[in-house]
Amino acid sequence: xxxxxxxxxxxxxxxxxxxxxxxxxxxxxxxxxxxxxxxxxxxxxxxxxxxxxxxxxxxxxxxxxxxxxxxxxxxxxxxxxxxxxxxxxxxxxxxxxxxxxxxxxxxxxxxxxxxxxxxxxxxxxxxxxxxxxxxxxxxxxxxxxxxxxxxxxxxxxxxxxxxxxxxxxxxxxxxxxxxxxxxxxxxxxxxxxxxxxxxxxxxxxxxxxxxxxxxxxxxxxxxxxxxxxxxxxxxxxxxxxxxxxxxxxxxxxxxxxxxxxxxxxxxxxxxxxxxxxxxxxxxxxxxxxxxxxxxxxxxxxxxxxxxxxxxxxxxxxxxxxxxxxxxxxxxxxxxxxxxxxxxxxxxxxxxxxxxxxxxxxxxxxxxxxxxxxxxxxxxxxxxxxxxxxxxxxxxxxxxxxxxxxxxxxxxxxxxxxxxxxxxxxxxx
Amino acid sequence: xxxxxxxxxxxxxxxxxxxxxxxxxxxxxxxxxxxxxxxxxxxxxxxxxxxxxxxxxxxxxxxxxxxxxxxxxxxxxxxxxxxxxxxxxxxxxxxxxxxxxxxxxxxxxxxxxxxxxxxxxxxxxxxxxxxxxxxxxxxxxxxxxxxxxxxxxxxxxxxxxxxxxxxxxxxxxxxxxxxxxxxxxxxxxxxxxxxxxxxxxxxxxxxxxxxxxxxxxxxxxxxxxxxxxxxxxxxxxxxxxxxxxxx
Numbered sequence: 001x002x003x004x005x006x007x008x009x010x011x012x013x014x015x016x017x018x019x020x021x022x023x024x025x026x027x028x029x030x031x032x033x034x035x036x037x038x039x040x041x042x043x044x045x046x047x048x049x050x051x052x053x054x055x056x057x058x059x060x061x062x063x064x065x066x067x068x069x070x071x072x073x074x075x076x077x078x079x080x081x082x083x084x085x086x087x088x089x090x091x092x093x094x095x096x097x098x099x100x101x102x103x104x105x106x107x108x109x110x111x112x113x114x115x116x117x118x119x120x121x122x123x124x125x126x127x128x129x130x131x132x133x134x135x136x137x138x139x140x141x142x143x144x145x146x147x148x149x150x151x152x153x154x155x156x157x158x159x160x161x162x163x164x165x166x167x168x169x170x171x172x173x174x175x176x177x178x179x180x181x182x183x184x185x186x187x188x189x190x191x192x193x194x195x196x197x198x199x200x201x202x203x204x205x206x207x208x209x210x211x212x213x214x215x216x217x218x219x220x221x222x223x224x225x226x227x228x229x230x231x232x233x234x235x236x237x238x239x240x241x242x243x244x245x246x247x248x249x250x251x252x253x254x255x256x257x258x259x260x261x262x263x264x265x266x267x268x269x270x271x272x273x274x275x276x277x278x279x280x281x282x283x284x285x286x287x288x289x290x291x292x293x294x295x296x297x298x299x300x301x302x303x304x305x306x307x308x309x310x311x312x313x314x315x316x317x318x319x320x321x322x323x324x325x326x327x328x329x330x331x332x333x334x335x336x337x338x339x340x341x342x343x344x345x346x347x348x349x350x351x352x353x354x355x356x357x358x359x360x361x362x363x364x365x366x367x368x369x370x371x372x373x374x375x376x377x378x379x380x381x382x383x384x385x386x387x388x389x390x391x392x393x394x395x396x397x398x399x400x401x402x403x404x405x406x407x408x409x410x411x412x413x414x415x416x417x418x419x420x421x422x423x424x425x426x427x428x
Numbered sequence: 429x430x431x432x433x434x435x436x437x438x439x440x441x442x443x444x445x446x447x448x449x450x451x452x453x454x455x456x457x458x459x460x461x462x463x464x465x466x467x468x469x470x471x472x473x474x475x476x477x478x479x480x481x482x483x484x485x486x487x488x489x490x491x492x493x494x495x496x497x498x499x500x501x502x503x504x505x506x507x508x509x510x511x512x513x514x515x516x517x518x519x520x521x522x523x524x525x526x527x528x529x530x531x532x533x534x535x536x537x538x539x540x541x542x543x544x545x546x547x548x549x550x551x552x553x554x555x556x557x558x559x560x561x562x563x564x565x566x567x568x569x570x571x572x573x574x575x576x577x578x579x580x581x582x583x584x585x586x587x588x589x590x591x592x593x594x595x596x597x598x599x600x601x602x603x604x605x606x607x608x609x610x611x612x613x614x615x616x617x618x619x620x621x622x623x624x625x626x627x628x629x630x631x632x633x634x635x636x637x638x639x640x641x642x643x644x645x646x647x648x649x650x651x652x653x654x655x656x657x658x659x660x661x662x663x664x665x666x667x668x669x670x671x672x673x674x675x
Contacts, residue, residue, distance in 0.1 A: 238522045241542050242439060247440045274604050284658065291494075313525040317530075344487040352529035361579035365527055402596060403612075410578050 005116040009051070016046050016118055018126060019060060019089045025130050026139065027081040030068035036195040038067045057086055057162065076151050077143055083154035084142075091163060091185060096121045099181050099374075149199050156193050161185055221354040234282050237274050244270075283314040290323050292318065294333070296353070298335040303351050308368075314355040314421070321362060322426045323406050331402055332364060334358060334395040335422050339368035342420060346371040360428055367421035431563060432485040434466035436473050436502065437518065438494040442541065443468060446518065447489060449549050453556050460560060461486065470495050470502040470594040477509045484566070485516040486536075486559045488552075491523045503533040512566060518552075531581070536562070574612045574624060576604075583611065591653040592636040593620060593627065605657060607640070628672060630661035638672055646670075 020039050030038070042063045050056035061082045069075040096118045104114060133139070159358055244267050251259040281300060287293040296312070303310050321328045336353075343349045352367040403409050408427040413420070433450060435542040437443040439456055447466050454461050464485075465476050470493050476482070487506055504514050515534045517529060521540045529535040536643035539548065556654040574585040589607040596603045596612055602620070617635055627635040630651060636659065643652035646666055652658040661669065 035532075234522055238520050241520050242442075242492075245541055246439050246441045248454060249445055253441075302488075311527075313528045315528050321650075341667070352524075352527055354530060354531065356531050358580050361581070363531065363581070365528065365531070407598070410612055412609065412611045416608055425578050427580070 002202060004109055004111050004115075007112050008060055010112070011048050011115050012120065013047050015089060015093060015122075016043055016050070016060075016311050017124060018092075019085055022088060022126055022130065023060075023064070023085040026085070026133055028074075029081075031079050034067050038064055050414065053092070057090075061086055074330075076147055079151050080142060080154060080343045083151065087154060087158055087161075088126070090165075092125050092129075094165075094181055094185060095125065098179060101179075124428045147203070148393065150196065153192050153196060153199075157188055160188055172363070186358040216248060227282075230282050231285060233360050235316045238275070240270070281310070281312045283355075286314040287404075288317055288319045289321070289325065292321070295329050295332060295336070298338065300332075300353075301342070303340045306340060306349070308343045308349040308351045310351045310353070312353045318355055318357065318362070322377045322428055327402055327406075328426075331424060332366075333401055334399055335364075335366050335424065338395070339420070339422070343368040344371040349417070362426045362428070365421060367419050369418055370415075370420045372418075429460035431460055432480075432482045433460070434460050434464060434473060434476070434482075434485055434487045435466040435486070436470055436493065437490040438468050438492070439490075440468060442490075446552070450488070450556070452509075453553055456614050457557075458560060460563075461556070469493075470497050470499070471500060474505060477506065482510055484512045484514070485510050485565050486516065486556070488516050488518050491517060491519045493589050500529065500532065505528070507533050509674070514562060516552075516559070517557050576605075576611075576615065582613075585609070585611075585615075587624075587626060587637070588639070590627075590637040591640055591657060592659060593617065593636045594632055594659075604610070605653070623624050628669070630659060630665055630669070632662070634661075642670070644673075 020043060024035065024039075042060055043088050045060045045063075046056050049059060055133070061079075066081045069078050073404040099121060100114065100118050140391060161181070161184070164184060168181060244263065248260065248263050248267070251263055267370050284293060284296060300310050300312065339351055346369050348369050350369045352365070354363075354365040354367075356365070399411060403411055410422040410425040410427070412425070414423070415421075433454075435443060435446055436635055439447060443466060447463060448462060450461075454463070464480075464482070465472065467473060473487075485641045487503070489499040489503055493499055493502070499517060503517075504511050506515060507642070515533055516537050516539065517524075517535055518539045518541060520542050524538060524540060526535075526538055529538070532616070536559060537551075539551045539555065541548065574587055574590055576583050585604070585606055589609075591605040591607065593602050593604050595601070595617065598612075600616070601612055602617065604613070617629070617633070621629055621635055626637060626639070628638050628667075629635050636653075638652065641651050641653055644650070645652075647662050649663065649666070650658050651661055651669075
């Protein structure tokens, strides 16, 4: 198929113009002035270069990118749009050429009419693309996922197809080859889309993990500030109550009935507001080890759910323990689970926890009420022995194993006045 | 000689109230106690400790003392000079740390201030009675406790509660079984046998307190302490055990 030179030049010019039409209809970046400069200068330049060389496609991409983007910033969205438009124009010209080759008789010079038919096809296809692009709000999608990876994929796609078409032109086999290029284009596009989707899911997962981490971080900060407020509040509560007590005593010793009554009214009124909250363990503030802290929070909550009244003391800040932390958490977990289970079975449900530290040791005391049972502590330590049927045992044998493993652990059990207490001592 | 009572509370009104309750108790119940010092400042208590070196005192302390040292620090200093001190904390409910204070300074008891006056008084009286009982008990029997320590903590177990002692599976440690506890600490049977003559060695690996056994079978050579706990004794020990049980 041969093309009339004038017609060929006209087609090239209009193809270039179509690029700008497509680009400006999907991208609204840059000031009007910049956009006018872009089209006025680079349309002719592209057109001129195209007549003598095959690398003309690069010009609108680079120039558009550097003119329209904000200075000193990377703008992948803009780059992606430019690449995308180039790609679409390429596809459209290839498509229209394929159609022309099929419908026009061979060995005839294609004149202006032929070119106009081809351009007509191109314009229709591009209009359809623009229509769907706008209708499906493809722009927001592009904005959301515009990244370096997508730009790389598009560049790769463009490079490959330009190379193929260059080769086809070089061997003067374009007309025979145009169908092959079509198929190759489709395969490449499918491949790139597939890659794109893969990357997208990975990106999404990464994004989600990042958000979750951030959320956790925020929660931690929030907890810290709550703890601080809690401490201040409890200090205030203490001072306030002390003051009230003193007032009451003065009023009583002066035999001032009215004043006493009024103070008592104030007392009962403020008691309502200074009442301890649902989850008030200011001692948790002193636990600086995240693993132990979250274990304690979880277990205190669990106990609360089972209506066990909890009391927790920790006077000195706890940072680290002398055995590997996971083993420590496991031992404490077993002891706390036992304590909560035992306490929840009896009428007087109570659980007391204490963390004690001095120069030579750290101690955890877990003290709970329990229903009287007739199994000695010695037997409870054996594997699989439990206070109940169908129960896997108290895990005291596991604790015994840890006791063997670390020479600085001592574990004591005691029963007294309806309380069972387990004491874990870690020597420094 | 009367045993000293020491009161330390930063709020003068509450201090006076506390003193009134204690004085009334002494007036009607016992002349064994005497209020030696009442003060708002812990420093004064420390001066008193240095000057008079009191023994077996009973101390009522508030925790928040509006001073550089709080009631807990003060209690530790008291414990250091007066080993058998009976320490009672008087404080608001919020500050209460019973387990920590028992462990750190072996506090005898706790009274919460923010409760009706009658209950408050009743609790103080109860603790004073307890303090008196404890003081009497230590006078009678200084040496009958079984003592051992782990790190910084001293354990003191009543002789009457002890069942048996045997070696632990860990080297240099022994296991102690008592009526209501199970302990492990560093030690060996030979030293313990020497130190506590009331413990009898029934075999190479077991010291028992024969007073607490519930059942003995000379045929199977089994000695029982409660429904779960039993040990075999050595063949040669039968006669000796029989003799000891006759005593």
